[in-house]
Amino acid sequence: MLKQIIETKRKELKELVQPDEINVSRKSLYKALATPKRSIGLISEVKKASPSKGIIREDFHPELIAKGYEEGGADALSVLTDQVYFQGHRDYLSAIKQLVDLPILRKDFIIHPIQIEESVRMGADAILLIAGVMPNKDLKRLYEEATATGLECLVEVHEKEELESLLELFTPAIIGVNNRNLKTFTTDLTQTELIGEQVPKESLFVSESGIHTYEDLQKVRNAGANAVLVGESLMRADTPQKGIQTLFGGEPVEATS
Numbered sequence: 001m002l003k004q005i006i007e008t009k010r011k012e013l014k015e016l017v018q019p020d021e022i023n024v025s026r027k028s029l030y031k032a033l034a035t036p037k038r039s040i041g042l043i044s045e046v047k048k049a050s051p052s053k054g055i056i057r058e059d060f061h062p063e064l065i066a067k068g069y070e071e072g073g074a075d076a077l078s079v080l081t082d083q084v085y086f087q088g089h090r091d092y093l094s095a096i097k098q099l100v101d102l103p104i105l106r107k108d109f110i111i112h113p114i115q116i117e118e119s120v121r122m123g124a125d126a127i128l129l130i131a132g133v134m135p136n137k138d139l140k141r142l143y144e145e146a147t148a149t150g151l152e153c154l155v156e157v158h159e160k161e162e163l164e165s166l167l168e169l170f171t172p173a174i175i176g177v178n179n180r181n182l183k184t185f186t187t188d189l190t191q192t193e194l195i196g197e198q199v200p201k202e203s204l205f206v207s208e209s210g211i212h213t214y215e216d217l218q219k220v221r222n223a224g225a226n227a228v229l230v231g232e233s234l235m236r237a238d239t240p241q242k243g244i245q246t247l248f249g250g251e252p253v254e255a256t257s
């Protein structure tokens, strides 16, 4: 499936038309996750559908969901912009960026520099770079180009070996461990526990996917994660606010001075 997604992306890139640039100020994903509102940072994902789960939320109103996440105390948002496999759209991200005051991660399959310009134009603060879909040297090049334009990167690995070989080349500021195997779609939080020890102390460590309960949250926090990226369980909640409250076992947002 991952191979198929990347092939589709390559075809789309041949016809990519850059959007008009929206005029917004950038917000740092790193800073937001380094100073979380609760005991662990939260990136809440706006996700209508996925290859593994099909339609997750039928009554999908991206701006309302994003506003709900903000009101519920999310530290940052992740917005799916892939249309074919996730029923996302880049317009959703632009609309959300103009509505909420949180850093926004563009969740897509970034494999080419023209997507960096596209991400900047649509108003993203950060992009996802997945180690499993390109050679490390290409990922490093995209990382550097993105950083030069003011975009931050969440660099995602699934296997311990992927992280080890990446760290031989450079140390990303934000490292995500995806608990979902993108080939089989199975999720296992043990990935966070196994790979967590390898994440350098100077990097922020995000545990991604398959986090549904307060127990899951505690598990990845105990494994050293600074933040979690959660989609499905929040999207299935009655409201985004209730979803976040349940996920955090009622833990209140810390007052900021």
Ligand SMILES: O=C(O)c1ccccc1NCC(=O)[C@H](O)[C@H](O)COP(=O)(O)O
Pocket: 045, 047, 050, 051, 052, 053, 178, 180, 182, 185, 208, 209, 210, 211, 229, 230, 231, 232, 233
């Ligand atoms: O979610 C999928 O089915 C999927 C399939 C293929 C590539 C990527 C996929 N998901 C992207 C993600 O990383 C998740 O949307 C994100 O981590 C949130 O996961 P979850 O909380 O399990 O919805």
